[in-house]
Amino acid sequence: MTFExxxxxxxxxxDKSKKGEIDDRVISLMKTINALPDFxxxxxxxxxxxxxxxxxxxxxxEWIKVSHDLIDDDFFRLSGDTNKGVVWLRMEGFxxxxxxxxxxxxxxxxxxxxxxxxxxGFLGVSNxxxxxxxxxxxxEMPWLLDGGKLFSGEVQWLVGLLNSKLxxxxxxxxxxxxxxxxxxx
Amino acid sequence: MTFExxxxxxxxxxDKSKKGEIDDRVISLMKTINALPDFxxxxxxxxxxxxxxxxxxxxxxEWIKVSHDLIDDDFFRLSGDTNKGVVWLRMEGFxxxxxxxxxxxxxxxxxxxxxxxxxxGFLGVSNxxxxxxxxxxxxEMPWLLDGGKLFSGEVQWLVGLLNSKLxxxxxxxxxxxxxxxxxxx
Numbered sequence: 001m002t003f004e005x006x007x008x009x010x011x012x013x014x015d016k017s018k019k020g021e022i023d024d025r026v027i028s029l030m031k032t033i034n035a036l037p038d039f040x041x042x043x044x045x046x047x048x049x050x051x052x053x054x055x056x057x058x059x060x061x062e063w064i065k066v067s068h069d070l071i072d073d074d075f076f077r078l079s080g081d082t083n084k085g086v087v088w089l090r091m092e093g094f095x096x097x098x099x100x101x102x103x104x105x106x107x108x109x110x111x112x113x114x115x116x117x118x119x120x121g122f123l124g125v126s127n128x129x130x131x132x133x134x135x136x137x138x139x140e141m142p143w144l145l146d147g148g149k150l151f152s153g154e155v156q157w158l159v160g161l162l163n164s165k166l167x168x169x170x171x172x173x174x175x176x177x178x179x180x181x182x183x184x185x
Numbered sequence: 186m187t188f189e190x191x192x193x194x195x196x197x198x199x200d201k202s203k204k205g206e207i208d209d210r211v212i213s214l215m216k217t218i219n220a221l222p223d224f225x226x227x228x229x230x231x232x233x234x235x236x237x238x239x240x241x242x243x244x245x246x247e248w249i250k251v252s253h254d255l256i257d258d259d260f261f262r263l264s265g266d267t268n269k270g271v272v273w274l275r276m277e278g279f280x281x282x283x284x285x286x287x288x289x290x291x292x293x294x295x296x297x298x299x300x301x302x303x304x305x306g307f308l309g310v311s312n313x314x315x316x317x318x319x320x321x322x323x324x325e326m327p328w329l330l331d332g333g334k335l336f337s338g339e340v341q342w343l344v345g346l347l348n349s350k351l352x353x354x355x356x357x358x359x360x361x362x363x364x365x366x367x368x369x370x
Binding site for chain 2: 056086103106107110121122123124125126132136138139140141142145148149150151152153157158161
């Protein structure tokens with residue numbers, strides 16, 4: 001299959017993410033990238049905050065609550081069974097995977113992306129060349145142990161901290177969009 | 186310069202890390218990789234726990250305390266000025282950068298590495314091909330706010346949690362060494 005066919009096929013696929021729909025906040029950036037002839041996006045997440053329990057492995061992990069938007073104190077009001085073991089609080093930044101036509105084009109895009117996201121790189125360069133953009137915003141802390149809270153600060157303060165990180169994530173995404181639009185790739 | 190010259194020059198260089206010396210725990214794995222004709226390691230860290238304050242940007246961040254070994258309660262006994270703003274507790278897993286002779290060899294190594302470290306990829310594929318191995322163990326939590334502790338659990342329990350993560354990191358490194366020794370690349 002040619003790159004054009006791959007791109008067409010892929011962009012027609014149904015979204016298979018946990019969220020089940022594409023994040024509103026990423027649509028503009030996605031369109032900007034998919035308008036370029038040598039690239040197409042294959043997945044993305046524009047940041048999220050969630051509470052989870054389990055081992056961290058894919059089939060042994062339960063998401064208790066998740067927000068892709070700013071949170072408030074309510075986020076930490078839990079119902080349901082969280083009385084056993086550790087409940088973790090995690091905040092993840094922006095992540096996006098982009099299929100690239102060839103290595104030359106891939107490197108050109110990476111160079112631009114690095115101006116905003118230093119940790120970006122390639123997932124592989126053999127069959128498909130996939131560029132991974134990865135933000136550096138991240139938090140991971142034990143929140144409950146056997147139902148007891150492990151955080152003794154003000155929840156309001158933590159909510160503000162998490163929200164400021166989310167805003168940083170969205171600001172960086174806007175910046176990337178500008179960088180990509182600035183010059184031709 | 187040929188790959189051989191690059192490799193020779195690089196491996197003779199003085200260690201420029203924050204720690205100032207190569208981690209004992211990584212030496213065996215490093216030797217295994219550097220014995221292969223098509224690869225050489227350029228940097229690595231075999232996991233660490235540290236307390237830091239600042240913005241998180243390179244020149245605006247102060248490391249208050251760091252351990253590359255198992256920790257005990259003493260790790261959290263702080264002297265010095267930590268009474269302003271947030272002091273963060275961070276645990277990082279294994280990371281290693283490996284220069285590869287060419288894309289074919291790089292992909293062969295990546296395929297092996299992925300059996301242990303799913304998040305691995307390439308930092309770039311233009312001038313130098315650098316494979317980044319990255320463990321998934323990570324923690325980042327606010328520890329102090331204006332000198333007041335934000336963690337209300339037992340420090341002993343947290344010490345155990347961090348140490349079990351460090352042990353997981355070292356176990357995975359051993360596993361990678363075995364995977365690499367198993368078949369020729």
